[in-house]
Amino acid sequence: MNESIRVILLDDHPLVLEGIHNRLQLEPDIEVVASYTDPLLLLEDMPQLQADVIIIDASMPHMTGFELSTKLKELESFSMKIIMLSGYMYNVLIQKAFQIGINAYISKQSPYEEILYTIRQVALGCNLLSPSRPTNPLKQEQLSAIEREVLRRIAEEKNNRQVAYELAISMRTVEHHIISINQKLGVKSRGSAVAKGYELGLLGPVS
Structure with a gap:
């Protein structure tokens, strides 16, 4: 070349x-x-x-x-x-x-x-x-069912008020779930949580 x-x-x-x-x-x-x-x-x-x-x-x-x-x-x-x-x-x-x-x-x-x-x-x-790529996804620190639902709605770019309305919970509860999600995924923002969720297969196939 x-x-x-x-x-x-x-x-x-x-x-x-x-x-x-x-x-x-x-x-x-x-x-x-x-x-x-x-x-x-x-x-x-x-x-x-x-x-x-x-x-x-x-x-x-x-x-x-x-x-x-x-x-x-x-x-x-x-x-x-x-x-x-x-x-x-x-x-x-x-x-x-x-x-x-x-x-x-x-x-x-x-x-x-x-x-x-x-x-x-x-x-x-x-x-x-990559010739060294692993085939089994990470299974540690799985999110709870409600945390997955919160994360899925965050991935749909819905705000806390919309998430609370759709899940019939308070905004404060939504905030607590987001804090828990971030801690489990080792991230500090909503966007990073969504990216990590896709990477870990927690949100299903990337759409």
Whole structure:
């Protein structure tokens, strides 16, 4: 390959982003043309961006990597290859990624050599799965039935008042359930809870 592979990075963790950026810059055939921590800013800049590959974090504030990839695929001029990095390698997520048209779905725990290999192969037109992906979903810290119902409605972008009305409970009870959901899933926001819920298969197939 005579020309460098142009890469865009998106990860809401600055230290992770910097680490990947610095490592990729050491490769003579790879050029990082832009880095983002906010998917909304990337979408705003997309008409002016030119790259071969975009690497997207699966779990981010504002929107998930799945939602962003869907929006990118809907852009008429979008032709970049998409690599998604995720901490959760479950079949339902991998299947959804390829339904959307994502070109590779690999673990965040992958060594840099695997990431570099994936970038080069995807740039050549190949679709890849992580060779080390587990097949059994995590079973720890399951949500209760009512917590699942609350989470499902949050995923439908309903506010606390709407959730309380539909489940015939008080808003304070809804707030307590959301706190419990966040604690069990190890997150700090509604959006992150929804993303983690999909990643863990708690919300069923990603829609």
